[in-house]
Amino acid sequence: MLDLRAQYASIRKEIEEAVLQTLEKQQFRGGPIVESFEKNLAAFAEVKHAIGVGSGTDALYVALRGLGLNPGDEVITSPFSFFATAGAIVNAGGVPVFADIEADSFNMDPASIEPLITAKTRCLLPVHVFGQCARMDAIEAIAKRHNLPIIEDAAQALGARYQGKQAGAWGYASALSFYPTKNLGAAGEGGAILTNDDDAAQHLRLLRGHGMDCQCHHIEIGVNSHLHTLQAAVLDVKIKKLEEWNRQRRERASYYTSLLQQLPEIVAPTTIEDACHLYHQYVIRVPDRDRVQKELHEKGIGCSVFYPRPLHRQPCIERLLKAPAYCPKAEQACREVLALPIYPELTQTQQDAVIAALAELVPA
Numbered sequence: 555m556l557d558l559r560a561q562y563a564s565i566r567k568e569i570e571e572a573v574l575q576t577l578e579k580q581q582f583r584g585g586p587i588v589e590s591f592e593k594n595l596a597a598f599a600e601v602k603h604a605i606g607v608g609s610g611t612d613a614l615y616v617a618l619r620g621l622g623l624n625p626g627d628e629v630i631t632s633p634f635s636f637f638a639t640a641g642a643i644v645n646a647g648g649v650p651v652f653a654d655i656e657a658d659s660f661n662m663d664p665a666s667i668e669p670l671i672t673a674k675t676r677c678l679l680p681v682h683v684f685g686q687c688a689r690m691d692a693i694e695a696i697a698k699r700h701n702l703p704i705i706e707d708a709a710q711a712l713g714a715r716y717q718g719k720q721a722g723a724w725g726y727a728s729a730l731s732f733y734p735t736k737n738l739g740a741a742g743e744g745g746a747i748l749t750n751d752d753d754a755a756q757h758l759r760l761l762r763g764h765g766m767d768c769q770c771h772h773i774e775i776g777v778n779s780h781l782h783t784l785q786a787a788v789l790d791v792k793i794k795k796l797e798e799w800n801r802q803r804r805e806r807a808s809y810y811t812s813l814l815q816q817l818p819e820i821v822a823p824t825t826i827e828d829a830c831h832l833y834h835q836y837v838i839r840v841p842d843r844d845r846v847q848k849e850l851h852e853k854g855i856g857c858s859v860f861y862p863r864p865l866h867r868q869p870c871i872e873r874l875l876k877a878p879a880y881c882p883k884a885e886q887a888c889r890e891v892l893a894l895p896i897y898p899e900l901t902q903t904q905q906d907a908v909i910a911a912l913a914e915l916v917p918a
C-alpha cells in the first residue's frame with residue numbers, strides 16, 4: 555500500500571545529516587531548527603503563521619480550544635474523515651454535528667451545512683479529504699453569513715488548492731498532520747496549526763505550551779504539545795521535495811484513471827472544478843467492495859478502506875449527538891470506497907499490476 559523506504563532511500567544523506575546535526579546540538583524542543591521549519595512551512599502553505607505541535611490531532615484540538623467553546627456548542631463537520639476530527643471537537647468541549655458529503659469529492663457538501671446551523675453553532679470544520687479541498691468558496695460564504703469561524707482539517711491536503719488558494723489558508727486556523735503516511739511525513743508523530751491571524755497565532759502558541767505567557771506564569775490551561783526538534787529537522791529536508799512529490803502523485807493518479815477507463819463498473823476519483831487535487835489517497839468506488847478488497851489482498855495487492863464507518867456511527871460519538879445525523883451519501887461512500895496504492899515512487903509497472911489484478915475481479 556505504501557513503501558516509505560523508497561522515499562527514504564532517495565533522501566537518506568540529507569536526512570541523516572540533519573538528524574546528526576540536531577543530535578550534536580542536543581536541543582530537543584524549539585530552537586532554530588523548529589523556527590526554520592515553521593517559517594518554510596508557512597511560506598509553502600502561503601500563510602502568515604505555522605505553529606508546530608505534536609500531532610494532527612493536537613493541531614485540531616488546540617485550534618478548537620482557541621475558540622473557547624462552551625458546553626453544548628456545536629461544530630459542523632464531515633462524517634467522512636479520520637476519527638481525530640470528531641474526537642478533537644469533543645475533547646475541546648464541543649458537540650459534532652455532521653453534514654453529508656458530496657458524492658464526487660467526498661467532502662462536506664455546502665448545501666447540507668446551512669440547514670444544520672442553530673443558535674449553538676460555533677464553527678464550521680471542513681475536512682479536505684484524500685488531498686482535495688472542500689468547496690471553500692461556498693463554505694466561506696456560509697461562514698460569513700452566520701459570522702462563524704472556519705477551522706480546516708487539512709491533515710491530508712498540504713499543497714492542495716481551490717480557486718488558486720491553498721488548503722489551510724481559508725480559515726481562522728487549520729490543522730496539518732505529519733504522520734509518516736501523510737504527503738509530508740515525519741519520522742514519527744508531528745503536526746502544525748496554520749493561521750493568517752496574528753492574535754490567533756499568539757493565543758494558539760500559548761495554548762500549546764501550558765498557557766504560559768512568561769516563565770512559570772500560566773494564564774490559561776493549555777496542553778504540552780510541540781513539534782520535536784528532531785522531527786522538524788527531518789521535515790525541513792522533506793518540505794523542499796513536497797511540490798515535486800505532490801506532482802508525482804498527480805501523475806500516478808491520472809495514469810490510474812486512464813487505465814480504469816477499461817473498467818466501467820469502477821468509478822475513478824474526480825477532481826472538482828477549480829481544484830488542484832494532490833491525491834493523498836486514490837480512492838475508487840467499486841461494487842461488492844468487501845469481496846474485491848479481500849481478493850486483492852489474496853493476490854498480494856495492497857489496498858485499504860478509508861473509511862469503513864462514518865463518524866456519526868462510531869459508538870462513542872453516536873451517543874453524544876443531539877439528533878441523529880442524516881448522511882446517506884457518506885454511508886454509501888463507506889460501503890463502496892477502496893483506496894489503491896499511491897505514492898511518488900510507485901512505478902507504472904506496479905500500477906499496471908494493481909489494475910490487472912482488479913480487472914480480474916470486476917466485470918469488464
Ligand SMILES: *Cc1c(COP(=O)(O)O)cnc(C)c1O
Binds near residue numbers: 610638681744
Ligand atoms: C491523519 C489525520 C488526522 C490526525 O493526524 P495525527 O497526526 O494522526 O494525529 C486528522 N484528520 C485527518 C483527516 C487525518 O487524515
